[in-house]
Amino acid sequence: MKVIPVAQRTAAEHVRSQLVELIESGEFAVGQRLPSEAELSKSFAVSRSVIREALHSVNALGLTRSYAGKGTFVDAQFAPSQLLTGKYLPRDLHEVRRTLEVPLAALAAERRSRTDLKAMTALLVRFRDEQDPSIRVGIDADFHVAIATATANPLFPRLVSELRSVLQEQAIAAAAVPGRAIQAADEHDAILAAIAERDANAAANAMKLHLAAVEDTVTAPGRRK
Amino acid sequence: MKVIPVAQRTAAEHVRSQLVELIESGEFAVGQRLPSEAELSKSFAVSRSVIREALHSVNALGLTRSYAGKGTFVDAQFAPSQLLTGKYLPRDLHEVRRTLEVPLAALAAERRSRTDLKAMTALLVRFRDEQDPSIRVGIDADFHVAIATATANPLFPRLVSELRSVLQEQAIAAAAVPGRAIQAADEHDAILAAIAERDANAAANAMKLHLAAVEDTVTAPGRRK
DNA sequence: GAAGGACAACTTGTCATGCAACCTGATAGC
DNA sequence: GCTATCAGGTTGCATGACAAGTTGTCCTTC
Numbered sequence: 001m002k003v004i005p006v007a008q009r010t011a012a013e014h015v016r017s018q019l020v021e022l023i024e025s026g027e028f029a030v031g032q033r034l035p036s037e038a039e040l041s042k043s044f045a046v047s048r049s050v051i052r053e054a055l056h057s058v059n060a061l062g063l064t065r066s067y068a069g070k071g072t073f074v075d076a077q078f079a080p081s082q083l084l085t086g087k088y089l090p091r092d093l094h095e096v097r098r099t100l101e102v103p104l105a106a107l108a109a110e111r112r113s114r115t116d117l118k119a120m121t122a123l124l125v126r127f128r129d130e131q132d133p134s135i136r137v138g139i140d141a142d143f144h145v146a147i148a149t150a151t152a153n154p155l156f157p158r159l160v161s162e163l164r165s166v167l168q169e170q171a172i173a174a175a176a177v178p179g180r181a182i183q184a185a186d187e188h189d190a191i192l193a194a195i196a197e198r199d200a201n202a203a204a205n206a207m208k209l210h211l212a213a214v215e216d217t218v219t220a221p222g223r224r225k
Numbered sequence: 226m227k228v229i230p231v232a233q234r235t236a237a238e239h240v241r242s243q244l245v246e247l248i249e250s251g252e253f254a255v256g257q258r259l260p261s262e263a264e265l266s267k268s269f270a271v272s273r274s275v276i277r278e279a280l281h282s283v284n285a286l287g288l289t290r291s292y293a294g295k296g297t298f299v300d301a302q303f304a305p306s307q308l309l310t311g312k313y314l315p316r317d318l319h320e321v322r323r324t325l326e327v328p329l330a331a332l333a334a335e336r337r338s339r340t341d342l343k344a345m346t347a348l349l350v351r352f353r354d355e356q357d358p359s360i361r362v363g364i365d366a367d368f369h370v371a372i373a374t375a376t377a378n379p380l381f382p383r384l385v386s387e388l389r390s391v392l393q394e395q396a397i398a399a400a401a402v403p404g405r406a407i408q409a410a411d412e413h414d415a416i417l418a419a420i421a422e423r424d425a426n427a428a429a430n431a432m433k434l435h436l437a438a439v440e441d442t443v444t445a446p447g448r449r450k
Numbered sequence: 451g452a453a454g455g456a457c458a459a460c461t462t463g464t465c466a467t468g469c470a471a472c473c474t475g476a477t478a479g480c
Numbered sequence: 481g482c483t484a485t486c487a488g489g490t491t492g493c494a495t496g497a498c499a500a501g502t503t504g505t506c507c508t509t510c
Contacts, residue, residue, distance in 0.1 A: 010491090010492065010493090011492075011493070012281055012492080012493090013284075016281075016285060036460075036461060036462085037461080037462070038460090038461085046493080046494085047493060047494045047495070048494085048495085049274065049277075049492090049493065049494065049495085050492085050493065050494085052274075052278055052462090052463090053277055053278055053281040053492095054281070055462095056237055056241075056278040056279070056281055056282050057281050057282050057284070057285035058285075059238075059282070060241060060282035060283075060285055060286055061285055061286070066461095066462065066463090067461085067462075067501085067502085068461070068462040068463060068500065068501050068502080069460080069461050069462060069463095069500070069501030069502035069503080070461065070462080070501080070502060070503085071460095071461060071462075071502095072461095072462080088379060088380055092378045092379065092380050093380065095378055095380075096378070096380050096381070096384070099325065099328050099329070099332075100324065100325065103324050103328075104324070107324075153317045153320050153321070154313060154317065155313055155317050155318065155320075155321050156321070159321070235462090235463065235464090236463075236464075237463080237464090261489075261490060261491085262490075262491070263489090263490085271464080271465085272464060272465045272466070273465090273466090274463090274464065274465065274466090275463085275464065275465085277491085277492090278463095280491095291490095291491065291492090292472085292473085292490090292491075293471065293472050293473080293490070293491045293492060294471070294472030294473035294474080294489080294490050294491060294492095295472080295473060295474085295489095295490065295491080296473095296489095296490060296491075297490095297491085451510105452509100452510085453508105453509085453510080454507105454508085454509080454510095455506105455507090455508080455509095456505105456506090456507080456508095457504105457505085457506085457507095458503100458504090458505080458506100459502100459503085459504085459505100460501105460502080460503080460504100461500100461501080461502075461503095462499105462500085462501080462502100463498100463499080463500080463501095464497100464498085464499080464500100465496105465497085465498085465499100466495105466496090466497085467494105467495085467496090467497105468493105468494085468495085469492100469493085469494085470491105470492080470493080470494100471490100471491085471492075471493100472489100472490080472491080472492095473488105473489085473490075473491100474487105474488090474489085474490100475486105475487095475488090475489105476485100476486085476487085476488100477484100477485085477486080477487095478483105478484085478485080478486095479482105479483085479484080479485095480481100480482085480483080480484095
């Protein structure tokens with residue numbers, strides 16, 4: 001019988017998981033500087049080597065970034081998933097978005113709480129007021145994530161925000177197109193209205209129209225084939 | 226104007242990316258032992274500390290595993306995505322599956338090539354012949370991934386296989402339920418038939434029925450609330 | 451007082467060395 | 481043939497040292 005080697009924790013692994021936990025729990029907020037290697041060495045009661053190995057691991061995971069002479073800073077609260085790394089066609093990415101977000105709008109319409117509604121409304125108000133395209137893109141992303149959150153299934157917001165981060169570059173370009181902002185705001189309103197009324201079909205339709213408009217804008221309607 | 230600090234490569238980062246590349250390219254195959262830290266230290270002309278920091282990073286990414294006294298072994302060719310790590314309710318996972326795979330079946334029906342069809346057929350034949358439940362689960366997973374592949378959108382198979390790996394434990398338990406195997410095979414056949422006939426609606430329906438049956442089996446139909 | 455430069459203190463990056471713990475295979479003894 | 485021992489290789493961890501980058505402070509100078 002083959003004995004499976006028990007993966008017993010090394011000190012470095014222990015420190016790494018502790019650090020990851022501290023970051024993911026928000027104890028170490030994004031942008032914050034971590035304690036220096038020397039301090040961590042004292043805190044964890046291990047040598048600086050171990051701390052450095054753990055720190056390099058956390059860096060590799062994409063959670064932090066170290067700068068010589070300055071320190072190590074939290075870069076993201078959660079490890080960006082490697083799921084969508086690689087070069088995918090914008091068309092394929094949009095298709096995934098469509099496949100996912102249209103039914104999500106319907107689910108959100110059925111399940112949204114009053115809190116969800118308030119959050120979404122607030123985002124849309126900010127969206128209309130905001131002039132800077134790059135900031136508007138961020139609000140837009142938050143709105144779509146908010147819809148996913150309203151489905152009460154925690155997996156959906158993760159998937160949606162993941163997709164958004166991949167599509168971000170294109171989204172910024174699209175947001176800069178003249179007139180697009182007002183159009184987008186109207187489309188968002190339609191989605192929100194349907195969700196507010198708990199009309200699943202209308203929500204799905206509104207989302208479908210919105211995504212089609214976005215894709216049209218991004219793929220430069222001038223040069224169709 | 227804010228100057229973005231240029232993330233210049235440290236030696237450890239360089240070694241890490243080299244190792245990752247070697248593993249992903251297959252130069253270091255899964256199961257293979259990596260050169261010892263001392264050897265790598267010579268090869269890369271850096272100290273053992275740097276090698277260790279890089280090695281710990283690759284470990285953290287899930288590509289390798291180190292054992293004291295033995296060496297470091299390649300564990301996976303690609304970093305498993307961290308997207309779905311965490312504790313999610315089976316109900317939520319199944320909902321994601323439903324949301325995703327039902328429309329995928331429709332897309333597959335519209336776009337499948339003859340090659341896709343042959344691959345799927347072969348998998349179903351193997352599925353019926355296989356007695357071992359744990360192996361059957363693997364074939365089942367491959368079948369669902371094959372459907373996603375037939376959509377001609379490379380993102381879908383990645384998403385589906387990711388979901389499957391999370392659901393694997395439950396899937397094995399479900400596959401062991403008496404009679405379930407034959408039922409599952411019939412459901413698979415229905416899906417395949419619809420895809421073969423390019424009937425998108427039928428494919429979506431068949432998939433919907435299949436997933437509902439799976440979820441019923443997994444959630445132990447005895448204890449409904 | 452304001453501006454600028456020198457300097458000290460702190461930070462990460464890298465190297466070198468030593469030793470403990472662990473695993474494997476060879477070897478000697480029974 | 482079987483077992484015990486041992487030697488050599490491997491990773492895990494600690495310590496010390498120095499280079500290089502960053503930042504705040506103090507002091508000089510105007």
